[in-house]
Amino acid sequence: MIISGEKRRGADTALIAGVAIIVAVLSIVPMLRLAFEIVMPQGSFSAAPLRTALSGSATWTATWHSLQVGIGGTLLAVVLGTTVALLVSLTNVRGRSSFVLLYVVPLLIAPQVTALAWLQLFGPASPFLKLIGMAPALGSKNPLYSTTGIIALLGVQYGPLVFLMVRAGLRKLPRELVEAALSSGAGRWTVLRTIIIPLMTPSIIGATALAFVSCVGNFGIPAFLGIPAGYLVLPTLIYQRLAGGGPAVLSEVAVLSMLIGLIAMAGILAQDYASRRRDYRIASTSLPAAPFELGRWRPLAETAMWMLIVIVLVLPIVGLFLTSLVAAYGVPLSMKTVTLANYAFVLFEHAAAKRAFFNSFGLSIAAAAFAVLVAVPLGYLITWRKRWWTNFLNLSAELPYALPGVVLAIASLLLFLKPLPVIGLQIYNTIWIILYAYLARFLVLALRPTISGLHQIDRSLEEAAQVAGAGLIRRMRTIVFPLVAPATLAGGVLIFMTAFSELTVSALLWASGSETIGVVIFSFEQGGDSNYAAAISTLTIVVIFALMLLTNLFARSLPNGVLPWRD
Amino acid sequence: MAGLKIENVTKTFGDFDALSNVSLDVANGEFVAVLGPSGCGKTTLLRLVAGFEQVNKGTITVGGKVMSDSKLNVPPEQRRVGIVFQNYALWPHMTVSENVGYSLKVAKVEKTERERRISEALALVDLQGYGDRRPANLSGGQRQRVALARCLVSAPSLVLFDEPLANLDVHLRASMEDEFASFHKRTGTTIIYITHDQAEAMALADRIAVMDRGHLVQFATPRELYEQPATPMVASFIAQGMVLPAKVLTAEAGGQCKVEVLGQEAVFRCRAGQAVTGDAKVCIRAADIIPATNGGIEVTIKRSIYRGGGSRIEAVAGDETQELHFDLADPKRLAEGETTRITITSGWVIPEANV
Numbered sequence: 075m076i077i078s079g080e081k082r083r084g085a086d087t088a089l090i091a092g093v094a095i096i097v098a099v100l101s102i103v104p105m106l107r108l109a110f111e112i113v114m115p116q117g118s119f120s121a122a123p124l125r126t127a128l129s130g131s132a133t134w135t136a137t138w139h140s141l142q143v144g145i146g147g148t149l150l151a152v153v154l155g156t157t158v159a160l161l162v163s164l165t166n167v168r169g170r171s172s173f174v175l176l177y178v179v180p181l182l183i184a185p186q187v188t189a190l191a192w193l194q195l196f197g198p199a200s201p202f203l204k205l206i207g208m209a210p211a212l213g214s215k216n217p218l219y220s221t222t223g224i225i226a227l228l229g230v231q232y233g234p235l236v237f238l239m240v241r242a243g244l245r246k247l248p249r250e251l252v253e254a255a256l257s258s259g260a261g262r263w264t265v266l267r268t269i270i271i272p273l274m275t276p277s278i279i280g281a282t283a284l285a286f287v288s289c290v291g292n293f294g295i296p297a298f299l300g301i302p303a304g305y306l307v308l309p310t311l312i313y314q315r316l317a318g319g320g321p322a323v324l325s326e327v328a329v330l331s332m333l334i335g336l337i338a339m340a341g342i343l344a345q346d347y348a349s350r351r352r353d354y355r356i357a358s359t360s361l362p363a364a365p366f367e368l369g370r371w372r373p374l375a376e377t378a379m380w381m382l383i384v385i386v387l388v389l390p391i392v393g394l395f396l397t398s399l400v401a402a403y404g405v406p407l408s409m410k411t412v413t414l415a416n417y418a419f420v421l422f423e424h425a426a427a428k429r430a431f432f433n434s435f436g437l438s439i440a441a442a443a444f445a446v447l448v449a450v451p452l453g454y455l456i457t458w459r460k461r462w463w464t465n466f467l468n469l470s471a472e473l474p475y476a477l478p479g480v481v482l483a484i485a486s487l488l489l490f491l492k493p494l495p496v497i498g499l500q501i502y503n504t505i506w507i508i509l510y511a512y513l514a515r516f517l518v519l520a521l522r523p524t525i526s527g528l529h530q531i532d533r534s535l536e537e538a539a540q541v542a543g544a545g546l547i548r549r550m551r552t553i554v555f556p557l558v559a560p561a562t563l564a565g566g567v568l569i570f571m572t573a574f575s576e577l578t579v580s581a582l583l584w585a586s587g588s589e590t591i592g593v594v595i596f597s598f599e600q601g602g603d604s605n606y607a608a609a610i611s612t613l614t615i616v617v618i619f620a621l622m623l624l625t626n627l628f629a630r631s632l633p634n635g636v637l638p639w640r641d
Numbered sequence: 642m643a644g645l646k647i648e649n650v651t652k653t654f655g656d657f658d659a660l661s662n663v664s665l666d667v668a669n670g671e672f673v674a675v676l677g678p679s680g681c682g683k684t685t686l687l688r689l690v691a692g693f694e695q696v697n698k699g700t701i702t703v704g705g706k707v708m709s710d711s712k713l714n715v716p717p718e719q720r721r722v723g724i725v726f727q728n729y730a731l732w733p734h735m736t737v738s739e740n741v742g743y744s745l746k747v748a749k750v751e752k753t754e755r756e757r758r759i760s761e762a763l764a765l766v767d768l769q770g771y772g773d774r775r776p777a778n779l780s781g782g783q784r785q786r787v788a789l790a791r792c793l794v795s796a797p798s799l800v801l802f803d804e805p806l807a808n809l810d811v812h813l814r815a816s817m818e819d820e821f822a823s824f825h826k827r828t829g830t831t832i833i834y835i836t837h838d839q840a841e842a843m844a845l846a847d848r849i850a851v852m853d854r855g856h857l858v859q860f861a862t863p864r865e866l867y868e869q870p871a872t873p874m875v876a877s878f879i880a881q882g883m884v885l886p887a888k889v890l891t892a893e894a895g896g897q898c899k900v901e902v903l904g905q906e907a908v909f910r911c912r913a914g915q916a917v918t919g920d921a922k923v924c925i926r927a928a929d930i931i932p933a934t935n936g937g938i939e940v941t942i943k944r945s946i947y948r949g950g951g952s953r954i955e956a957v958a959g960d961e962t963q964e965l966h967f968d969l970a971d972p973k974r975l976a977e978g979e980t981t982r983i984t985i986t987s988g989w990v991i992p993e994a995n996v
């Protein structure tokens with residue numbers, strides 16, 4: 075008996091150790107490596123890189139720009155997202171679920187694709203503007219190459235993020251609180267102002283912080299809109315330095331990446347401080363409040379909602395699609411000029427583009443599969459085997475995703491620049507370093523739904539298997555995994571979508587042979603081949619949309635809120 | 642089948658004592674109910690016996706084998722203890738047969754043998770033909786029975802129930818109570834049955850362990866608990882006994898002694914060796930109170946509740962602090978605010994009055 079007791083403890087220890095090692099290797103090791111580089115650049119104490127990085131005026135200009143677009147983009151996203159969430163959640167507008175499905179799409183489209191789409195829509199070469207006869211003269215400046223342009227697109231990209239968080243908060247609002255206010259004689263605006271908005275502050279503050287971190291960490295939008303205008307933010311500055319200087323400037327860009335990490339952290343800490351000052355926790359749970367009747371305003375509200383969809387989704391995608399159909403920059407689209415040659419070129423002729431499809435597909439599948447396999451035991455430890463250190467595991471898994479992607483990319487570069495000690499494996503400049511970074515960055519996207527799934531399952535289901543004699547591994551396989559699988563797999567789909575056209579991380583880690591779709595789109599656009607970039611981008615959007623619709627078919631067996639686009 | 646011995650078990654969570662020094666000796670084949678108010682540590686005790694929690698002090702022995710002490714903890718999967726969980730804990734992704742056969746599969750029982758035992762277990766709980774259903778397609782009572790079959794199939798040495806009827810409606814409760822009783826009779830398994838409902842415990846158990854704030858206060862047959870409660874808590878928890886302050890005037894003789902309660906003298910039952918004291922507590926039942934023919938104690942009626950064939954009277958005596966209740970057969974009636982005189986005919990001197 076005692077011996078078998080120890081055998082069980084053996085399986086436990088193995089599970090805990092395995093999961094802890096994975097989390098450490100993916101999160102703690104790279105962050106420590108980055109910190110080490112800042113204190114001891116290239117292995118010896120020196121303040122030189124720190125001084126170089128912090129004394130350059132480019133650094134402070136980029137920092138100022140990052141704050142500018144970070145704050146601007148966040149404000150726009152919060153205003154947009156909150157307004158839409160209030161409208162969708164509290165009123166009797168129709169067509170809610172299709173609206174939510176479409177409104178969330180910009181979040182799932184890679185930022186560089188969003189940027190490209192808008193550029194194509196507004197540029198002087200825009201086939202769309204040409205079609206409607208409103209194109210500016212060729213050679214005139216695209217209005218999006220500006221601070222305002224970047225802020226506008228960041229707002230469009232992350233408005234849905236705010237929307238999702240505020241909507242989740244509104245769904246938990248007990249209807250009694252609203253009804254009590256109404257029956258005390260308060261009008262609807264008063265209820266909104268004095269009850270609903272105050273109760274939503276934690277959600278709004280949380281969403282603000284998340285949007286801020288996403289905006290300052292964004293690479294794709296400032297890369298497409300800022301670099302041509304000479305307007306650099308920290309992530310694009312890091313990219314340019316690294317592209318120009320190679321590994322020699324790593325110590326210096328490590329400092330820059332720390333700077334962006336600190337700005338993101340400041341956002342998170344400010345949120346923590348703001349939400350701690352007042353306790354707005356909602357204790358009871360109940361049905362959501364009955365929707366407010368909009369009466370004769372309803373058609374107006376619905377028109378506004380759908381106009382928003384047209385502006386943030388339909389027009390850019392149409393612009394992108396039309397660009398992908400013309401043979402060359404500036405050619406007007408007509409029955410004579412329309413062509414599928416761009417698609418044929420990127421799919422069958424261009425070697426790097428062909429490779430990129432293959433690479434990105436493999437990377438996304440691998441990252442999703444790995445995350446699903448690790449998320450279940452990890453989520454199990456965090457929720458059902460709570461100890462003081464399990465929370466630490468959770469935070470560690472969150473870190474590589476919470477910090478801007480460039481931070482993780484630089485840390486990975488530092489970690490793998492030299493061959494791995496002992497085994498002598500060299501993954502720098504190969505696809506494996508990108509895979510490593512993807513595994514680290516996206517694990518949490520499968521972990522979060524797993525945790526929320528496990529919270530909704532009664533632990534006695536596992537205990538019943540335990541008294542039936544099942545050991546840990548068997549319980550994992552026959553009870554825990556089947557029960558949370560839908561939630562975890564939905565997380566895996568989300569990972570696939572995000573990784574498929576990812577750019578921020580791969581832009582810094584790719585090498586010839588390990589191009590990703592994001593990198594190829596970026597290269598085409600930088601080389602002036604917008605038509606090819608548009609063709610690939612259109613294909614990624616098709617893939618994403620198909621996946622969304624496909625997963626919707628299985629959505630009924632999922633816990634609420636796992637699929638962001640499903641209302 | 643096996644007996645269960647719990648010796649001086651203490652369990653703390655942080656600095657909170659969930660169980661203090663609990664000892665319980667359950668004979669082989671016995672049906673024991675663990676009874677107590679919510680939060681008194683019943684579930685904790687059950688989880689210790691099952692092996693989900695480790696004891697801080699003391700030992701737990703099942704069938705002569707030590708399962709838990711402060712150093713050793715045989716894992717739940719090796720204890721051969723069956724549990725019927727309060728919410729049944731049926732696995733929603735498996736059919737009824739798969740649920741029931743799970744432990745056999747774990748034990749690598751060969752397929753035909755497994756199927757035979759599954760259908761046997763299902764027959765035992767009267768669910769033949771339900772094997773291919775999913776738990777979601779069963780009624781509450783049927784789920785309860787699947788849970789029962791699942792824990793029976795592996796012939797556990799000991800079956801633990803954690804408030805198994807708390808989620809069922811009143812009608813179903815009565816029929817499940819019958820079912821548990823006949824299940825116990827048929828299988829002869831040792832059963833530990835947790836409940837906060839004293840009527841349920843009285844109806845089912847051979848013996849009842851009454852718990853209060855982490856302590857075991859009394860472990861006795863239902864009759865003994867009713868007639869001779871050891872503490873004021875047991876007295877008031879079992880069948881709403883009234884606990885009154887009293888003086889013991891004479892020492893015990895032949896199981897009886899003379900007491901003074903509410904200014905009146907009476908002869909009460911008491912434990913052997915009961916000494917004279919001015920600071921005693923007694924337990925009386927509604928049936929011990931009758932209308933006084935002469936003298937008696939004056940009480941004021943607070944409420945009269947018609948119960949069909951008679952009324953339950955709630956009244957106060959003394960300086961309006963001592964609450965009493967008794968039954969009044971039809972056609973007599975008493976209205977709120979009236980006064981009347983009563984006599985206490987009998988009662989029990991609570992031996993451990995000051996715990």
Ligand SMILES: Nc1ncnc2c1ncn2[C@@H]1O[C@H](COP(=O)(O)OP(=O)(O)O)[C@@H](O)[C@H]1O
Pocket residue numbers: 654659677678679680681682683684685686
């Ligand atoms: N894992 C735990 N950690 C801390 N306190 C606990 C834990 N489990 C139970 N308790 C506490 O122990 C006491 C007894 O709980 P429990 O055994 O569930 O009571 P019962 O089943 O009698 O209602 C309660 O006060 C409860 O809060």
Ligand SMILES: [Mg+2]
Pocket residue numbers: 683684
């Ligand atoms: Mg309990």
